[in-house]
Amino acid sequence: QNTFTLSLGLSAYQTQHGGTPWNLLMAATLLVILPVILVFFFAQKVFIQGIATSGLK
Numbered sequence: 001q002n003t004f005t006l007s008l009g010l011s012a013y014q015t016q017h018g019g020t021p022w023n024l025l026m027a028a029t030l031l032v033i034l035p036v037i038l039v040f041f042f043a044q045k046v047f048i049q050g051i052a053t054s055g056l057k
Helices: 006-016 022-056
Strands: none
Touching: 006 022
16 A cells, blocks of 8 residues: 555545545545646646647647
């Protein structure tokens, strides 16, 4: 379990504890996805330019 990716760890947490504490699971999910959202927010201009450039070819 020490080498699980974050998404596998969340899945294991859900199935391991029978009665899933949804509030803790959602808080952990937010912590997992927050870095991805922040990277997209700060690099949004580059992503959009790449999509626009690939659409012009």
